[in-house]
Amino acid sequence: MGDLALLTIVIIAANVIISFKGFNDLSFFHRYKFNVGDIRSGKKYQILTSGFLHADYGHLFVNMLTLYFFANPVLYYLGNLGFVVVYLVSLILGNLSSLYFHKNEWNYTAVGASGAVTGVLYAAILLNPDMMLGLFFIVPIPAYIFGIGYMFYTIYAMRKRQDNIGHDAHFGGAVGGYLATLIIQPWVFKEHLLMVLLLAAPIIVLFWLHREGKL
Template sequence: MGELNLVTLIIIAVNVLISFKGFKDDSFFQKYKFNIADINRGAKYQILTSGFLHVNTTHLLVNMLTLYFFANSVIFFLGTLGFILVYLASLVLGNLLSYYFHKKDMHYTAVGASGAVMGVLYSAILLRPDMMLGLFFIIPVPAYIFGIGYLFYTIYGMKRQLGNIGHDAHFGGAVGGYLLTLLLASWVFEEHLLMVILLALPILVLFVLQKMGKI
């Protein structure tokens, strides 16, 4: 896994500082969380700022641990700037997809770095499809199997509105990581073409379902 890269440490620190500020200051939390009503009134900055807030320490810890485990692979292949672009683009795209699906729901709110972290995770899967992930931290599963399975589960979660989870932000973040990685590392098309095609399948399914009005 290697040492914790400085840019990863900075991103984790920013998430921790802003999240703990939000834990203690509700007015701060309310101002910067993702809130459809506020965004429709002009608070577009929430599309970015909400990605650095979290509901509680468990939510923060899970996201930062996932980032910690996969950031180095992305930094190794794409460099520091490429990693930052993947992180921020995935965060924004995840929230834009949330906005697209919930723009008429004035009560919809969300926080968390999950979209950004999912983007980093899917970027790492594209760059290193041979790596193994621990399902439930125990069962070894090939990264690409996890990636495809999770995106299909996310589509199901979006359709059924399962739990208090921003499935659409997760999906949008994963798509952001997928697209940015292909843009920044075109060699992936040659070396991992099958993975590029397989990971695109859930994205096409979501597009078709949305066009059919199923989501």
């Protein structure tokens, strides 16, 4: 957390401007949102564009607030280019995850930067595992405990499918942030090996559940 970097401001501004356009122009919103039927019919651009649209003001605010909290550690260690790579890889892999898990649901739709933001969160934890978070802005907890707990909750929610939240996009985004960070900065393996292994645990569990047909 800290002063907003210029790149973070640019990304937040892009999300705000495009989301507000979608709030006030339904044809624009429907053209660029994630829709399985559209994507499978050739509109692959929705895999990217849907990540800059949001369902409502609250959705937009939560995603941009989370980005604000976790952007600076990633920018510090990876620089502007590395941050953009993590953000876009997480966004795209998050939506590809949604496409995979909902490929036969032609009416399935989604919007939001959650996949990208979750990827940035995972990258920040890998790069700065001693970072502390305020649970409910009050109770201090290590960021890695929050990250791992959140991912296991995501797996639980993916299995239950009892809400309208794109949990599969969150998970895909986390995997994107995890892999992109390790590729860009392989020193993390040596310096934070335990964290690399701990954060891999929910990813391994997800693939195992999928292989066993339990998702």
